Amino acid sequence: MGQIKKAAIIGGGVIGGGWAARFLLNGWDVSVFDLDSDAMRKIGEVLDNARLSLPVLADAPMPKEGTLLFAETLKQAVAGASWIQESVPERLDIKHNVLGDIQAQCAPDAIIGSSTSGFKPSELRAGLLRPEQVIVAHPYNPVYLLPVVELVGGDDEGSKGAVHLAATLLQDIGMKPVILKREIDAHIGDRLLEAVWREALWLVKDGVATTQEIDDIITHGFGLRWAQMGLFETYRVAGGEAGMRHFISQFGPALSWPWTKLMDVPDLDDALIDKIASQSDAHSGAYSVRELERIRDRNLVGFLGVLKQHHWGAGNCFVDWTNNLRKTADKIARDTSTQALSYYQSDVLPAWIDYNGHMTEYRYLQIMSEATDVLLGRMGVDANYLAGGHSFFTVETHIRHLDEAKLGDRLTVSLQVLQAEAKKLHIFQTVTQQDGVIVATGEQMCLHVNLQSSRAVPMQSPVAEAFAELAAAHQSLGMPEGAGRSIGAQK
Numbered sequence: 001m002g003q004i005k006k007a008a009i010i011g012g013g014v015i016g017g018g019w020a021a022r023f024l025l026n027g028w029d030v031s032v033f034d035l036d037s038d039a040m041r042k043i044g045e046v047l048d049n050a051r052l053s054l055p056v057l058a059d060a061p062m063p064k065e066g067t068l069l070f071a072e073t074l075k076q077a078v079a080g081a082s083w084i085q086e087s088v089p090e091r092l093d094i095k096h097n098v099l100g101d102i103q104a105q106c107a108p109d110a111i112i113g114s115s116t117s118g119f120k121p122s123e124l125r126a127g128l129l130r131p132e133q134v135i136v137a138h139p140y141n142p143v144y145l146l147p148v149v150e151l152v153g154g155d156d157e158g159s160k161g162a163v164h165l166a167a168t169l170l171q172d173i174g175m176k177p178v179i180l181k182r183e184i185d186a187h188i189g190d191r192l193l194e195a196v197w198r199e200a201l202w203l204v205k206d207g208v209a210t211t212q213e214i215d216d217i218i219t220h221g222f223g224l225r226w227a228q229m230g231l232f233e234t235y236r237v238a239g240g241e242a243g244m245r246h247f248i249s250q251f252g253p254a255l256s257w258p259w260t261k262l263m264d265v266p267d268l269d270d271a272l273i274d275k276i277a278s279q280s281d282a283h284s285g286a287y288s289v290r291e292l293e294r295i296r297d298r299n300l301v302g303f304l305g306v307l308k309q310h311h312w313g314a315g316n317c318f319v320d321w322t323n324n325l326r327k328t329a330d331k332i333a334r335d336t337s338t339q340a341l342s343y344y345q346s347d348v349l350p351a352w353i354d355y356n357g358h359m360t361e362y363r364y365l366q367i368m369s370e371a372t373d374v375l376l377g378r379m380g381v382d383a384n385y386l387a388g389g390h391s392f393f394t395v396e397t398h399i400r401h402l403d404e405a406k407l408g409d410r411l412t413v414s415l416q417v418l419q420a421e422a423k424k425l426h427i428f429q430t431v432t433q434q435d436g437v438i439v440a441t442g443e444q445m446c447l448h449v450n451l452q453s454s455r456a457v458p459m460q461s462p463v464a465e466a467f468a469e470l471a472a473a474h475q476s477l478g479m480p481e482g483a484g485r486s487i488g489a490q491k
C-alpha cells in the first residue's frame with residue numbers, strides 16, 4: 001500500500017465502526033473519537049466480524065492491518081488524517097457542531113466525508129469555514145463488506161475536486177463510489193428504501209402481513225434478484241424476449257391503480273411500534289444482534305464470492321480490489337547468492353485459521369499456486385502469451401505439512417525448478433515462517449498446453465528459454481529434501 005495513510009472517524013457507532021474496519025484492514029491507520037466510553041468495545045466487536053469476513057474475499061495478500069487509536073480529543077483524532085469521516089447521529093444541529101469543530105482542527109486539504117443518510121451537502125455546509133471541503137460519503141452497513149458509497153458534492157470546482165479524489169481513494173480500498181449528478185434529500189438508495197419501508201409499515205399496520213411474512217417475501221424472492229441485477233435489469237428480463245419496452249407496456253398501467261399508499265405515512269403510535277417490535281422479536285429474537293451480524297456477514301461473503309467468480313455486479317469490485325492488492329503486495333525477494341527464489345510472501349489471516357487453531361490445508365495450496373503464478377509471470381507467461389493460445393495446466397500436486405502456521409505468521413514461499421523440458425515443468429515449493437522454520441513443502445507437475453486443443457505442446461519462445469536458463473541455475477542447488485515423496489514412501 002506504500003506510505004501509511006491515516007483516517008479519522010468521528011462517531012464510532014454502527015457506521016463509524018464499519019468505516020474504521022474498512023480502512024484498518026486496507027492498511028490505513030485509524031483514530032476514532034466518540035463521546036461514548038463504550039465505543040471501544042463496540043468497535044472491537046465490529047472489527048472482529050470484519051476480520052472474519054473481508055479477507056475471505058481477497059485472493060492476494062492483504063496489507064498489514066493499520067493501527068487503531070481511540071483519541072482523547074477530536075483534535076488528536078484528526079491530526080495528520082487525510083480522510084475524516086463524520087458518523088455522528090442523524091441530527092443537523094449535532095452534525096453542524098461536529099463539522100465546525102473538525103474544520104477548526106484538521107488539515108485544509110483533508111477530505112471530510114459525512115455518512116449522513118438524508119442531509120444534502122448544502123445543508124451540512126451552511127456556515128462552515130471551508131464549505132467545499134465537506135462532501136457526503138454515504139455508505140451501507142456493513143461498510144467493510146458492502147462496496148457502494150454515494151458521493152455528493154456541490155457545484156463549485158473545489159467540491160468537484162474533493163469528490164473525484166474521494167472516489168479514487170475509495171476504489172483503492174475496494175469500494176464502489178457512485179457520484180450523484182445533483183444533491184437530493186436522502187440521496188438515491190435511501191429514497192428507494194424509504195418507499196419500500198413505508199409500504200411495509202402499512203402492510204403490518206393494516207394486518208395484511210407480519211414482519212416475518214414480509215421478510216420471507218423479500219429474502220426468498222425479489223431480494224435475491226436485486227442483489228445481482230438490481231431493478232431495471234431484472235425488469236428487462238421479466239419483459240421476456242421483447243425486453244424493457246414490453247415490460248413497461250404490460251405493467252406500466254398498473255402504476256396508476258391505487259396499489260400503494262406511498263404518499264401517506266402511517267402514524268408511528270405506540271400501538272404500531274409495539275406490533276412491529278413484538279412481531280420482530282418473535283421472528284428474530286432468538287439471536288443477539290452480534291449473532292445476526294455474523295450470520296449476515298457469512299451470507300454476504302458467500303454471495304459476493306459467487307459474484308466475484310462470475311465477474312458480475314458487486315463481484316467486480318472484489319476482482320479489482322484483489323488485483324490492486326496483488327500489485328502492491330511485497331511479493332518478490334530474490335536470494336542472489338544461491339539463485340533460489342523467494343517468490344511470494346503472505347501473512348496468515350484470521351479467515352485462514354481452522355477449528356484446530358492453525359492455517360487450514362487448502363490455504364497452503366492457495367499460496368503455493370499464487371507463488372507459481374508469480375513465477376510464470378516472471379518467465380514471460382503474461383496476457384500476450386495467453387492470448388497467443390498457450391498456458392500451463394497443473395496435473396499433479398503433493399503437499400507435506402511439517403509444522404504449524406499460526407495466525408499472523410509471515411510465510412515465504414520459495415520455488416526451485418527441478419525440471420523444465422519441452423512440455424514439462426516440475427517445481428518444488430518450500431514454505432517457511434519468519435524464523436526460517438519450514439512449515440510445508442509442495443511439489444507440482446505442470447504441463448505446457450495449447451489452450452484450443454487442451455493438449456500438451458512444447459513451451460514457446462521466450463518462455464522456453466527463460467525456464468531453461470532458470471532450471472540450469474537451480475540444478476546447482478541439488479535435490480531438495482522431500483522431493484519425489486509420495487504418501488507411504490519414506491525415502
Ligand SMILES: NC(=O)c1ccc[n+]([C@@H]2O[C@H](COP(=O)([O-])OP(=O)(O)OC[C@H]3O[C@@H](n4cnc5c(N)ncnc54)[C@H](O)[C@@H]3O)[C@@H](O)[C@H]2O)c1
Pocket residue numbers: 010011012013014015016033034035036039086087088089090091094098115116117118138139140141
Ligand atoms: N445505521 C445505518 O445503517 C446507517 C447507514 C448509512 C449511514 N448512516 C448514517 O451514519 C451516521 C451514524 O449513524 P449510526 O447508525 O452509526 O449511529 P450510532 O448511534 O450507532 O452511532 C453514532 C455515534 O456517534 C457518537 N456521537 C454522538 N455525538 C458525538 C459527538 N459530538 N462527537 C463524537 N461522537 C459522537 C455516539 O456516541 C455514537 O457512538 C448517521 O448520519 C446515519 O444517518 C447510518
